[in-house]
Amino acid sequence: MHKITILQMIGYGDRTRTQAEVVRLFQEKYPELRPISQGTRNSFGNVDMYGSSRKNPPNKRSxxxxxxxxxxxxxxxxxxxxxxxxxxxxxxxxxxxxxxxNQMHPYKLHIFTFNLNGETYLTLLQNNVPTMGNLYPVEGNPQLPGQLLENNSTENIQNNVTRHLRGISKAEFSSMFQELYERSKLCVARGGDYRWLIKNKEKLVWSVLFLTLYAILYFSNISLLLHLLQ
Known part of the structure; x- marks a missing residue:
């Protein structure tokens, strides 16, 4: 009965009253009853704004x-x-x-370590060009298992890497390559702990990716690459 009265006091259309006006009007009309609680005011306010006594939709999954x-x-x-x-x-x-x-997840980075050194590792890179099959953009949105973004194709990645590397000066790239080499030695010395590869974890994947693909694209001669790493 009182709920109907409160709804009538709130009004409809252009004659809608505020919560404070409804509280004052209800107390004036029913002074013998307890004042309307904050929860009651919120519930009716939610009904007016969201069409339900709750702000959020019901938490149920049919x-x-x-x-x-x-x-x-x-x-x-x-x-x-x-x-x-x-x-x-x-x-x-x-x-x-x-x-x-249902194993549907946001894009995540998947880092894999290999216990390979020297010519064995370079041969692996030469015979198995990375396709980015297990690398997902950090800023991506949820996707179904086994699906990849269209811009994750090898051709697009190589083009992006090439465009990025062309904007880097030779001196800067030489410094980056030497720094990666020094960190790689630390990684090997510490049993393959990839955390030694970089100082900033957010740059791990892209640093290794750029330098690896650069070696594949521009240093097809393995002996020349080994000479540079010495």
């Missing part, structure tokens, strides 16, 4: 909702989890649980 999430990400793999939650009107935490349960 089979249909899970299917909607997977279909949306399959059709739009670059859609973020928050945009998916807003579009489907599902709680953001529920979206993340669906992604985790």
């Amino acid at each position: 089979d249909d909702q899970k299917l909607d999430v997977m279909l949306m990400l399959e059709e739009n793999p670059h859609t973020s989890s928050r945009q998916t939650a807003s579009t489907l009107n599902i709680n953001h935490s529920s979206i993340l649980r669906v992604l985790t349960k």
Whole structure:
């Protein structure tokens, strides 16, 4: 009964009253009752603003909702989890649980270490050109397992690396290459701990990637590369 009264006091359309006005009007009309609590005011305010007593959508995951999430990400793999939650009107935490349960994850960096040295490692690079199959952009959005971005193709990566290297002076590149060589020796001396390769972890992947692809693209002669590393 009192809920209906409060709704009538709030009003409809252009005659909507504020929460403070409703509280004052309710207390004047029913002085014998307890004042309206903050929770009650918030609930009716949420109904007026969001169409529900809660600000966020209900935190529940039906089979249909899970299917909607997977279909949306399959059709739009670059859609973020928050945009998916807003579009489907599902709680953001529920979206993340669906992604985790179905092994659908944001792009992540995957770092692999090899216990290879000298000619063995260079032969591996020559016979197995990196395709970036396990390297995902840090700023990427969730994707389905096994899918890669279109701009992750080897040709595009080589073009990007070449364009980047052309903007680096010879002296600067020589310094970068020598620094990588010194850190590589520390890495080998410490049993393959890749953390010694760089000082800034955020630059690890791109530093190694640029220098490795540069060696593959511009130093096809392995003996020349070995001579430079000595």
